[in-house]
Amino acid sequence: xxxxxxxFLNEVKKYITPARETTIFALGGxxxxxxxxxxxxxxxxxxxAEHGLKDLFLSTFLECIGESHRQLDMSCVxxxxxxxxxxxxxxxxxxxxxxxxxxxxxxxxxxQANPFKDYxxxxxxxxxxxxxxxxxxxxGIVSPIGSANPDRWKGVSYxxxxxxxxxxxxxxxxxxxxxxxxxxxxxxILHMENELYNPPMTPNEADFxxxxxxxxxxxxxxxxxxxxxxxxxxxxxxxxxxxGHTFNVKAExxxxxxSTPQWGRSDIVLLRVKDFKIRAYLYLEDLSEPQQSIxxxxxxxxxxxxxxxxRMWDSVVGFDSxxxxxxxxxxxxxxxxxxxxx
Numbered sequence: 001x002x003x004x005x006x007x008f009l010n011e012v013k014k015y016i017t018p019a020r021e022t023t024i025f026a027l028g029g030x031x032x033x034x035x036x037x038x039x040x041x042x043x044x045x046x047x048x049a050e051h052g053l054k055d056l057f058l059s060t061f062l063e064c065i066g067e068s069h070r071q072l073d074m075s076c077v078x079x080x081x082x083x084x085x086x087x088x089x090x091x092x093x094x095x096x097x098x099x100x101x102x103x104x105x106x107x108x109x110x111x112q113a114n115p116f117k118d119y120x121x122x123x124x125x126x127x128x129x130x131x132x133x134x135x136x137x138x139x140g141i142v143s144p145i146g147s148a149n150p151d152r153w154k155g156v157s158y159x160x161x162x163x164x165x166x167x168x169x170x171x172x173x174x175x176x177x178x179x180x181x182x183x184x185x186x187x188x189i190l191h192m193e194n195e196l197y198n199p200p201m202t203p204n205e206a207d208f209x210x211x212x213x214x215x216x217x218x219x220x221x222x223x224x225x226x227x228x229x230x231x232x233x234x235x236x237x238x239x240x241x242x243x244g245h246t247f248n249v250k251a252e253x254x255x256x257x258x259s260t261p262q263w264g265r266s267d268i269v270l271l272r273v274k275d276f277k278i279r280a281y282l283y284l285e286d287l288s289e290p291q292q293s294i295x296x297x298x299x300x301x302x303x304x305x306x307x308x309x310x311r312m313w314d315s316v317v318g319f320d321s322x323x324x325x326x327x328x329x330x331x332x333x334x335x336x337x338x339x340x341x342x
Contacts, residue, residue: 008215011208038081038092038106040188041136045095046079051181053169058095060164062102065134065154072130073098085122089115100130107137120149136161162189227251234258234270234326241330242337255279258333263340268333275318276325278332 047055058077059069076098083094093104103119116133123131133153135142140157142150166189169182209216231249234256238247245260259267271277319325 008212009219011212037108037192041104041106042079042081042093044185044188045093047074047077051185052179053181053185056168057165057185060168061104061134061136061156061161062132064156064161064164065132067132072100083122085115085118087115087118089118091119091122096126096129099128100132101126102132102134105135107135116150116153120152158192162193165189230256230270230322233322234329237326237330238333241334245337258329263336266336266340268329268336270325270329275320276322277318278325278329 041057043049044051044053044057045061047058055069055074055077059074062069062072074097078096080094080096081092083091085091091103092106093102095102095104101123103123105114105116105119120133123133131152134156135153136156136158138158140155140160142153142155165185169185169189231251235247235249235258238249238258238260239245242260245262247258247260250257250259255269255271257267257269269279271279319328
């Protein structure tokens with residue numbers, strides 16, 4: 001590498017955002033979509049739950065939608081998840097106070113395409129209660145498609161909610177005995193911030209990019225060449241390992257997906273992370289019972305979650321070189337190919 005580019009890469013390090021603090025939820029390997037996030041929210045929103053934070057999460061949320069908890073009876077609050085409507089649609093979070101009702105639709109990565117009109121009709125059963133409707137989402141934007149009265153829905157962004165929670169928790173630690181739930185609450189807030197938000201670019205960072213446009217172009221060219229190198233290497237070695245098969249290797253932002261027509265819907269993935277990992281996906285509907293048993297024994301497949309139709313093997317620890325990673329991938333490919341042929 002020439003000295004100019006070497007100097008440039010050293011300069012880039014000054015502008016790289018430091019790695020974010022890892023949370024217990026991230027280590028758990030569970031993607032934070034609506035359901036698990038809503039489960040945690042339901043727990044922390046309930047004032048009399050074991051966390052001991054009382055109404056901190058709930059009163060903060062009410063503040064975000066422009067309502068004061070001091071004007072509401074907070075002495076008896078019931079929170080339910082996945083509440084069915086008369087039409088069997090499900091509301092993410094239903095919160096009932098003595099004289100008020102709050103429905104929350106929690107959106108992480110999905111569009112706001114829920115039956116909001118049906119949710120509003122469901123709330124009408126609470127005749128004398130004051131009703132509040134809110135959509136909690138990364139952007140805090142409200143676009144309740146199909147709502148009878150869109151103006152009734154208040155948008156709350158996770159960024160605003162998390163920041164207000166941070167501010168209030170800082171003082172709350174002095175008011176109640178410290179417990180594990182304080183740690184879990186902090187971890188949950190931090191995890192949602194890490195998942196949903198990236199720090200904005202600063203003017204200095206923008207200036208640096210503009211001043212080094214040529215060097216950035218060279219680095220991008222190297223990155224493109226690297227992707228093509230790995231793609232070609234995988235294709236060549238896989239086809240050498242399993243004769244008679246033509247492999248299609250597709251470069252994704254997260255890795256390289258390797259498939260062949262003879263495998264049907266099965267494929268193997270080389271993950272591009274700090275340490276290379278190998279993943280093999282086998283869709284169970286394409287395998288007989290004996291094949292499933294062989295797969296479980298040969299590759300130690302584990303379940304990928306409730307309702308998943310496939311099982312996945314993961315090298316977990318990764319490898320310290322691409323050569324070792326690709327060799328392991330070819331080894332797995334042979335195993336996959338053998339069991340699919342049975």
